[in-house]
Amino acid sequence: MTPLSERMSRIDTSKIRRAFDLAAKLTRPINLSIGQPHYATPEPILDAITKAMREGKTAYTPTQGILPLRERLAQKYKEVNGFTAKPEDILVTSGISSLIQLILLATIDPGTRVLITEPCFLIYRSLLKYFNASVSTIPETFTQSDLDAVPPGDFRLIVFCTPSNPTGYVMKREQIQNLAKFAEARNSLLVADEIYELFDYEKQFVSAASIYPNTLTLSGFSKTYSMTGLRLASAHGPTDVIKAMTTLQQYTIVCAPAPVQWAGIAALDLDMSSYVQMYKKNRDMCVKAFTGKLTFPEPGGAFYIFPQIGENEDTFVERAIAEKQLLVVPGSIFCSRTDSIRISYATTEENLKEGLQAFLELLGKL
Amino acid sequence: MTPLSERMSRIDTSKIRRAFDLAAKLTRPINLSIGQPHYATPEPILDAITKAMREGKTAYTPTQGILPLRERLAQKYKEVNGFTAKPEDILVTSGISSLIQLILLATIDPGTRVLITEPCFLIYRSLLKYFNASVSTIPETFTQSDLDAVPPGDFRLIVFCTPSNPTGYVMKREQIQNLAKFAEARNSLLVADEIYELFDYEKQFVSAASIYPNTLTLSGFSKTYSMTGLRLASAHGPTDVIKAMTTLQQYTIVCAPAPVQWAGIAALDLDMSSYVQMYKKNRDMCVKAFTGKLTFPEPGGAFYIFPQIGENEDTFVERAIAEKQLLVVPGSIFCSRTDSIRISYATTEENLKEGLQAFLELLGKL
Numbered sequence: 001m002t003p004l005s006e007r008m009s010r011i012d013t014s015k016i017r018r019a020f021d022l023a024a025k026l027t028r029p030i031n032l033s034i035g036q037p038h039y040a041t042p043e044p045i046l047d048a049i050t051k052a053m054r055e056g057k058t059a060y061t062p063t064q065g066i067l068p069l070r071e072r073l074a075q076k077y078k079e080v081n082g083f084t085a086k087p088e089d090i091l092v093t094s095g096i097s098s099l100i101q102l103i104l105l106a107t108i109d110p111g112t113r114v115l116i117t118e119p120c121f122l123i124y125r126s127l128l129k130y131f132n133a134s135v136s137t138i139p140e141t142f143t144q145s146d147l148d149a150v151p152p153g154d155f156r157l158i159v160f161c162t163p164s165n166p167t168g169y170v171m172k173r174e175q176i177q178n179l180a181k182f183a184e185a186r187n188s189l190l191v192a193d194e195i196y197e198l199f200d201y202e203k204q205f206v207s208a209a210s211i212y213p214n215t216l217t218l219s220g221f222s223k224t225y226s227m228t229g230l231r232l233a234s235a236h237g238p239t240d241v242i243k244a245m246t247t248l249q250q251y252t253i254v255c256a257p258a259p260v261q262w263a264g265i266a267a268l269d270l271d272m273s274s275y276v277q278m279y280k281k282n283r284d285m286c287v288k289a290f291t292g293k294l295t296f297p298e299p300g301g302a303f304y305i306f307p308q309i310g311e312n313e314d315t316f317v318e319r320a321i322a323e324k325q326l327l328v329v330p331g332s333i334f335c336s337r338t339d340s341i342r343i344s345y346a347t348t349e350e351n352l353k354e355g356l357q358a359f360l361e362l363l364g365k366l
Numbered sequence: 367m368t369p370l371s372e373r374m375s376r377i378d379t380s381k382i383r384r385a386f387d388l389a390a391k392l393t394r395p396i397n398l399s400i401g402q403p404h405y406a407t408p409e410p411i412l413d414a415i416t417k418a419m420r421e422g423k424t425a426y427t428p429t430q431g432i433l434p435l436r437e438r439l440a441q442k443y444k445e446v447n448g449f450t451a452k453p454e455d456i457l458v459t460s461g462i463s464s465l466i467q468l469i470l471l472a473t474i475d476p477g478t479r480v481l482i483t484e485p486c487f488l489i490y491r492s493l494l495k496y497f498n499a500s501v502s503t504i505p506e507t508f509t510q511s512d513l514d515a516v517p518p519g520d521f522r523l524i525v526f527c528t529p530s531n532p533t534g535y536v537m538k539r540e541q542i543q544n545l546a547k548f549a550e551a552r553n554s555l556l557v558a559d560e561i562y563e564l565f566d567y568e569k570q571f572v573s574a575a576s577i578y579p580n581t582l583t584l585s586g587f588s589k590t591y592s593m594t595g596l597r598l599a600s601a602h603g604p605t606d607v608i609k610a611m612t613t614l615q616q617y618t619i620v621c622a623p624a625p626v627q628w629a630g631i632a633a634l635d636l637d638m639s640s641y642v643q644m645y646k647k648n649r650d651m652c653v654k655a656f657t658g659k660l661t662f663p664e665p666g667g668a669f670y671i672f673p674q675i676g677e678n679e680d681t682f683v684e685r686a687i688a689e690k691q692l693l694v695v696p697g698s699i700f701c702s703r704t705d706s707i708r709i710s711y712a713t714t715e716e717n718l719k720e721g722l723q724a725f726l727e728l729l730g731k732l
Contacts, residue, residue: 002555002580002607003522005475011613041424050416058407059595094460094597101618109371122616130617156369189368214368229624231426231460231597238699241368247377251489251496252467253460257623258595 010129012162022321027146032343032355033327035165037226037303039278048263053146057262061255064246065092065234072265073219073234081197081217082210085236091244091246092264094231094256096195096220097123102252103173103191103216103235106244107156108133115150115186117160118337119140119167119306121193124159140169141297143357147182154187161193162313163200163301166334166342168283170204170300173211176330187212191243195233198272198304201280204300216241225267230260279303282345282352289356293365303346306331308339309363316341316362324358376495380415385696388687397694397719398709401531403669405644408636411591414629420678423628427621430612431458431600438631439585439600447563447583448576458630460597460622462561465611466706468618469582469601470490472610473522474499481516481552483508483526484534485672485701487559501732506535508708513548513619520553529560529667530564532700532708534649535569536666539577546578554580555607559609561586561599562668564638567646570666575602582607589632589668596626645669648711648718655722659731669712672697675729682707682728690724697702 005226023029064070070087093099108114110132112331116124117140119242128135138146139186140160156181183190187300192208192215209215216237222228233256237247247253286305290296295305309316312331320326332341345352397493430436436453443451459465466489474480476498482490483506494501504512506526524545549556558574558581574580582603588594599622601608615621627655652671656662658675675682679696686692697706709725711718726732 002473002604003609004606005471005478006614007475008472011617035427040422041419046416046419046424049419050412053407053412053415056406057403057595058412058593061595079379097618097620105371107368107371109373114369126617146603227424229423229427229621231620231623238368240370243369246375247374249561251377251492252463253619254597255595256462257597257626260623 007130007132009091010132011126014049019317022318023327025123026321026325026327029327030351030355031323032345032347032352032359033067033329034344034346036228036346037223037275038347039275041226041230042267044270045227045263045267045326049230049259052259052262057258061258061260063250063255065090065256066261067263067329069261072268075238076268077209077217077236081194081207083207089236089239089242090215090243091249091257093235093249094253094259095234096193096218096233098253099218099233099235100124100127102245102248103157103241104128104131105248107189109174113153113155115188115243119164119331119340120159121161121165122333124128138216139234140164140167140171142179143177147178152183156188157191158183158188159191161195163196163205164304165196165302165303166329166331167297167303167306168302169297170200170202171206172204173206176206176208176211180208183212183214189238190215191218192216193218195223198224199276199279200301201276201283202300208225214238221264221267224272225270227260227267230257232256232260232264279346282347282349283351285349286343286345286356287304287362293360294363303344304342305343305345307343309341311340313338313341314334320359321364323361326355326358326361326362335351367655369628373496373498376498377408377492385683388684389693392411392687392691394690394691395693396717396721397693397725398711398713398718398725399695400440400710400712401714402551402594404713405445405592405641407592407596407653408633410522410636411593411633412631414632415596418625418628421675423624425624427624427627429621431456431622433628434625435630435650437606438634439602442634443575443583443602444577444581447560447573449573455605455608457601457608458622458627459599459601459615460619461588462559462584462599465584465599466490466493466692468611468614469523470497470499471614472496472607473555479519479521481521481524482556484560485530485697485706486525487527487531488699506530506532506533506537508541508545510544515546516548522554523557524549525556525557525559527561529571531562531668532695532697533663533672534665534668536566536568536671537572538570539572542572546574549578549580557584558582559709560585561589564590565642565645565669566667567642567649568666580604587630587633590638591636593626593633595619598626598630600621635665645712648662648713648715651715651718652709652711652722655726659726660729669710671709673709674703675707676705679704686725686728690728692724692728694725
């Protein structure tokens with residue numbers, strides 16, 4: 001047996017594994033656990049990948065990503081997100097998890113202080129623990145009082161996700177303005193994971209970089225264009241940070257898949273509004289089903305709703321599988337509470353309807 | 367400016383960057399610097415990617431990689447490499463650099479002892495330095511005396527590449543047998559980078575895992591099938607090691623591109639022998655050009671030759687660019703010597719002929 005590094009002792013995937021193992025036994029599950037869109041990747045993107053391959057674009061690209069894509073992303077950041085971006089301050093890579101890994105490798109030593117919002121994407125806390133960062137948390141719905149209550153001292157990074165996984169909460173403009181002032185006082189780089197930015201049902205979404213320049217913006221193609229298996233994401237940020245991440249990418253990821261980078265240019269020209277409308281209807285169905293029965297954070301975006309169920313989540317998840325063939329995700333993967341459930345409504349209307357009914361039946365709240 | 371982590375101070379890419387900057391100014395270079403095949407990705411692979419995409423295979427795959435590919439790889443490891451492999455002990459990922467990163471993250475703490483052969487691929491030493499490993503070296507042509515001279519004590523990993531980048535040297539069976547005995551005595555995991563295994567002109571290549579079970583075998587699709595920009599590689603190793611690397615992949619790379627994994631199955635069925643013959647002819651041209659004029663390690667495989675030029679490599683590389691528009695790679699990127707040059711013959715016969723002539727003219731050895 002090869003001895004493992006000390007940091008490996010800080011990784012624990014047992015809970016997710018147990019959920020997957022249980023789920024694997026189901027024949028016809030009502031699946032409300034999936035963290036990716038249910039619609040097919042739009043054809044123009046597949047066409048663009050095929051075209052790029054036939055043109056011989058299957059070799060390494062520059063580490064930082066092809067210039068035409070970075071130029072198109074600079075345009076997108078300006079027009080859609082409201083901040084000026086230079087192609088040289090943009091890094092193209094193979095997924096937001098890769099970006100999280102790169103920024104942590106580039107900036108975190110054991111004991112480095114990081115502030116994160118809760119609930120949050122599993123991977124942040126796992127990787128922060130893995131690199132032995134010193135982590136403080138604030139609720140994602142934080143008020144100025146919450147910021148005032150944060151222990152004194154600098155934070156290297158402040159990491160948040162809006163729209164949020166697992167809650168669908170969209171951070172308010174005023175919150176981001178307050179967070180920017182806090183970041184300035186604490187000498188922090190804001191790290192804004194905006195992977196769900198397309199799904200912004202109330203037009204509340206604000207890109208932090210449009211307010212505060214010292215921001216690393218993480219953007220994905222996965223959730224917007226249903227390209228989770230094609231591995232494409234981008235980051236924009238201060239020149240020195242992007243430089244450090246690019247240097248690291250040279251030694252690790254090397255580059256994002258070449259033909260997919262070319263297809264990214266085509267993707268950015270697509271009108272995805274009908275998909276957003278589809279998920280908005282699903283969001284409304286969830287809200288209607290739960291209002292007056294369960295408490296949940298305001299689901300203004302993404303494709304999740306995060307109700308508190310008033311009982312232990314693990315028992316509930318197992319009951320849901322055993323009694324209703326219903327798959328949902330226990331909330332403590334994302335936060336310290338153990339009484340919440342993440343429901344994904346990235347699915348068909350029929351599947352969602354069936355799932356919500358089963359969910360409420362299990363809670364005796366139908 | 368965001369402070370960077372302490373480990374970032376141990377990364378230095380200035381030499382490669384300087385070489386690239388100089389090269390970028392050339393209009394029609396004779397390029398013998400490229401570390402990837404010059405031939406197009408075989409059409410059946412592109413067809414298979416397109417087919418997989420049209421079948422909707424564009425979402426996340428299991429972290430470890432799709433089972434059909436791991437099964438086909440198990441068959442390949444048995445039939446081609448000569449060792450029994452189970453699909454559950456195989457990990458599919460996005461490139462050998464990703465595999466190096468995963469094994470180091472999984473096993474290296476600051477001060478962990480690692481033995482590597484020299485000359486070697488740039489990324490090993492950069493990442494080992496980055497993770498603060500304690501590195502010892504032996505020549506890749508090591509004899510039993512070289513092994514006997516290694517300072518006492520255990521090594522966590524012993525890393526080598528055969529066929530080798532940058533020399534093309536193919537490790538002899540006897541060497542691997544001796545290394546296996548050494549590894550057993552020093553409680554080491556052998557890490558065998560076999561990315562150039564296809565290019566084995568004298569049929570000397572031996573997979574270490576066919577001799578010694580405690581081996582992590584790294585295999586790529588990039589060089590064999592000219593898929594460098596498509597991002598596919600695999601590893602086979604002891605169960606606990608593959609488990610740890612897979613867990614880490616969950617949080618970082620997530621998965622290799624889905625349609626490319628499906629195409630990997632098709633790739634493994636292709637007969638690549640005509641490509642090998644093509645590069646063998648090029649290899650022979652280099653050997654003929656240099657024999658009696660320059661010293662170089664026996665280039666039994668890969669697509670590189672590594673002559674000692676008897677003068678400073680940096681000056682030579684700049685002279686080659688300025689006087690002959692010739693692009694070659696300075697050897698100290700790969701080892702401690704500063705008088706060697708890596709020439710890649712992964713190019714057309716015409717380009718190689720022109721380049722070898724220019725090279726010898728520069729040295730006054732035509």
